[in-house]
Amino acid sequence: MKKTLSVLLSLALVVTMAAGCSGGTTTSSEDSDVIKIGVFEPLTGANAAGGELEVEGVELANQLRPEVLGKKVELVIADNKSDKAEATTAAARLIEKDKVVAILGSWGSSLSIAAGDVVKTNQIPAVALSATNPQVTAGNDYYFRVCFLDPFQGTVMANYAYKNLNAKKVAIIQEVSNDYSVGLAKFFTDSFTKLTGDPSSIVATGNYNTGDQDFNGILTNIKAANPDVIFAPGNFTESALIIKQARALGITAPFIGGDTWETNEFITVGGADVEGAVMSTFFDDTNPLTEAGKTFVAEYKKAYPDRDNIAAVTALGYDGYMMTLDAIERAGSADPVAIRDALAATKDFEGATGMITIDENGDASKNEAIIKTVKNGIFTYMDSVTID
Amino acid sequence: MVVGMTMETFLQQLINGLSVGSLYALIAIGYTMVYGILRLINFAHGDIFMMAAYFTYFGIAVFVIPWYITFIITIGLTMLLGVTIERVAYRPLRDAPKTSLLISAIGVSFLLENVATYLFSGKPQAFPEFPLMTTPFFIGGLSFQPVSIVIPIVAFVLMSALLYIINKTKIGMAMRAVAVDYDTAKLMGIKINGVISSTFAIGSALAAVGAILWCMKYPSVLPLMGVVPGLKCFIAAVIGGIGNVKGAVLGGLILGFSEVLMVAFFPALTGYRDAIAFVILIIILLFLPNGLLGKKYMEKV
Numbered sequence: 001m002k003k004t005l006s007v008l009l010s011l012a013l014v015v016t017m018a019a020g021c022s023g024g025t026t027t028s029s030e031d032s033d034v035i036k037i038g039v040f041e042p043l044t045g046a047n048a049a050g051g052e053l054e055v056e057g058v059e060l061a062n063q064l065r066p067e068v069l070g071k072k073v074e075l076v077i078a079d080n081k082s083d084k085a086e087a088t089t090a091a092a093r094l095i096e097k098d099k100v101v102a103i104l105g106s107w108g109s110s111l112s113i114a115a116g117d118v119v120k121t122n123q124i125p126a127v128a129l130s131a132t133n134p135q136v137t138a139g140n141d142y143y144f145r146v147c148f149l150d151p152f153q154g155t156v157m158a159n160y161a162y163k164n165l166n167a168k169k170v171a172i173i174q175e176v177s178n179d180y181s182v183g184l185a186k187f188f189t190d191s192f193t194k195l196t197g198d199p200s201s202i203v204a205t206g207n208y209n210t211g212d213q214d215f216n217g218i219l220t221n222i223k224a225a226n227p228d229v230i231f232a233p234g235n236f237t238e239s240a241l242i243i244k245q246a247r248a249l250g251i252t253a254p255f256i257g258g259d260t261w262e263t264n265e266f267i268t269v270g271g272a273d274v275e276g277a278v279m280s281t282f283f284d285d286t287n288p289l290t291e292a293g294k295t296f297v298a299e300y301k302k303a304y305p306d307r308d309n310i311a312a313v314t315a316l317g318y319d320g321y322m323m324t325l326d327a328i329e330r331a332g333s334a335d336p337v338a339i340r341d342a343l344a345a346t347k348d349f350e351g352a353t354g355m356i357t358i359d360e361n362g363d364a365s366k367n368e369a370i371i372k373t374v375k376n377g378i379f380t381y382m383d384s385v386t387i388d
Numbered sequence: 389m390v391v392g393m394t395m396e397t398f399l400q401q402l403i404n405g406l407s408v409g410s411l412y413a414l415i416a417i418g419y420t421m422v423y424g425i426l427r428l429i430n431f432a433h434g435d436i437f438m439m440a441a442y443f444t445y446f447g448i449a450v451f452v453i454p455w456y457i458t459f460i461i462t463i464g465l466t467m468l469l470g471v472t473i474e475r476v477a478y479r480p481l482r483d484a485p486k487t488s489l490l491i492s493a494i495g496v497s498f499l500l501e502n503v504a505t506y507l508f509s510g511k512p513q514a515f516p517e518f519p520l521m522t523t524p525f526f527i528g529g530l531s532f533q534p535v536s537i538v539i540p541i542v543a544f545v546l547m548s549a550l551l552y553i554i555n556k557t558k559i560g561m562a563m564r565a566v567a568v569d570y571d572t573a574k575l576m577g578i579k580i581n582g583v584i585s586s587t588f589a590i591g592s593a594l595a596a597v598g599a600i601l602w603c604m605k606y607p608s609v610l611p612l613m614g615v616v617p618g619l620k621c622f623i624a625a626v627i628g629g630i631g632n633v634k635g636a637v638l639g640g641l642i643l644g645f646s647e648v649l650m651v652a653f654f655p656a657l658t659g660y661r662d663a664i665a666f667v668i669l670i671i672i673l674l675f676l677p678n679g680l681l682g683k684k685y686m687e688k689v
Binding site: 218271 | 393505511512513514517524526529531605606608610611613615616651652655658661662
């Protein structure tokens with residue numbers, strides 16, 4: 001019995017080893033008749049729901065435009081497990097093992113920043129989809145992005161709090177282990193204190209870690225500070241739990257946040273308590289501004305007829321893929337450095353989320369944000385804001 | 389940035405601490421019982437807790453079984469899971485060095501996490517709402533969620549029941565005998581396997597109750613949700629003196645209160661909340677290597 005078991009076990013080992021090796025012989029996709037593009041997203045862990053939405057957008061774009069330069073485009077999806085250490089490994093694997101010529105992703109600035117050095121050293125261009133922290137592209141010629149940046153988003157939400165909600169006192173709850181959340185909270189603080197002219201108008205700050213579930217401690221402090229509005233940029237699950245626990249503690253102040261809230265899990269976990277929560281995001285599916293946007297919405301509804309609305313990050317996934325293919329076409333080759341140069345020269349590319357021109361930092365110069373709120377359990381368009 | 393604290397805020401924080409601490413206590417008991425009997429730190433305990441949360445979620449939200457039946461099924465399935473893990477992963481290694489057992493426990497923990505990720509996806513599931521338990525009521529400015537009061541009561545009742553089982557029943561006597569001397573107990577005709585299985589069954593049942601209450605309070609279910617509570621409850625068990633049931637409860641409460649009070653008095657340090665558990669652990673172990681209630685050769689179940 002024991003012997004058979006050990007034979008079986010060693011067999012299993014050999015089989016897995018063989019499976020592991022089979023992918024190792026891939027040649028560089030430059031010369032072959034497929035072009036490989038890596039998709040670098042959190043598909044498990046705390047950010048999984050966000051990653052999945054972006055992959056949907058990338059895959060939809062891939063179905064609509066499966067070829068470039070007469071070659072088939074193959075997507076290689078790598079899970080970075082919502083973990084900064086895993087993110088580096090996942091990006092390295094895409095480059096070294098799968099020989100991708102470009103990378104799309106990731107949802108989450110921290111994860112993109114973690115992969116920054118890998119793409120830079122290996123000279124493989126990467127297009128961040130919804131990573132809004134300035135550090136993603138700063139000092140990195142190989143990282144680009146199709147979304148707006150946090151200094152802009154922070155200003156949008158500070159204006160919203162000050163002008164639309166007449167807030168004089170704001171409390172901030174940030175996810176300290178997340179560069180996106182800390183950065184956005186800082187930019188919001190800068191803008192808001194400038195608007196009020198009063199540095200003490202941020203009356204309380206609460207910190208938590210990704211994966212925390214109990215926020216009663218920080219919320220009790222915040223309740224004592226009695227803010228008019230609570231700004232809580234951070235991951236969707238934690239944010240939904242924060243709002244739920246705040247309501248249970250009797251906090252009635254409105255909650256506002258950033259683009260990461262726009263996932264279905266925010267609503268399923270938060271339930272009735274997240275009704276009225278307001279966030280800034282990239283795209284309004286009920287009113288696409290470009291022809292590409294209309295095509296995207298129509299195709300998405302064909303592919304997913306049962307969805308109530310389309311997440312903005314899905315549109316960004318679509319744009320990231322289309323913009324990269326446009327760059328490969330303009331470069332006329334699948335050489336990563338040529339693709340990089342073409343990406344950097346992107347001008348007036350018509351994306352689903354608006355016109356994209358890449359500036360000298362590798363960022364999309366965008367000056368419009370969409371404000372959405374949760375209404376009857378659906379993310380609903382409220383306003384669009386332009387800041388010059 | 390220290391917010392001036394009113395009596396109201398302070399009392400509210402104490403309520404928060406009591407309910408978190410009691411949850412830690414329930415899970416910590418499972419660690420302490422297994423350690424008492426097998427000298428094994430069952431690293432899979434946090435993941436057994438996670439699986440219990442999924443059982444409840446599937447029972448109520450997916451298969452629409454009434455909650456009271458779901459709770460019974462969940463407790464039953466979780467006990468079965470705990471006993472199966474012991475049977476498959478620990479029993480064959482019982483005579484192997486303790487390190488092998490420990491590695492096996494870590495392996496089971498990873499296995500459960502990955503199986504859960506594979507089967508249930510990495511996305512959070514919303515735990516069904518229990519308005520009766522979560523709708524807050526207010527006394528003065530203080531908010532009470534019924535569940536926050538139910539948790540300490542359940543923890544206390546279960547602890548008392550467990551102490552009764554350990555000290556007054558036959559199986560409890562057998563457990564104590566095995567804890568004191570495994571080999572002699574065997575020679576005395578105690579059915580070791582049965583005793584160990586029931587230890588795992590009881591520990592897992594408590595984890596299941598902990599999971600149900602945890603999810604009522606924090607209604608999201610994730611494959612990795614057991615990692616941090618598992619680690620903290622293990623620390624709670626060590627603080628109280630691992631192997632000692634009262635110690636586990638005491639350790640859980642101490643941990644819950646200190647976390648919340650640190651948040652209350654030093655709001656700027658809230659990001660280090662998880663670190664406080666380890667700081668307390670180190671301090672207590674420096675002065676009391678056996679934990680608060682741990683005595684070297686006594687009461688190790």
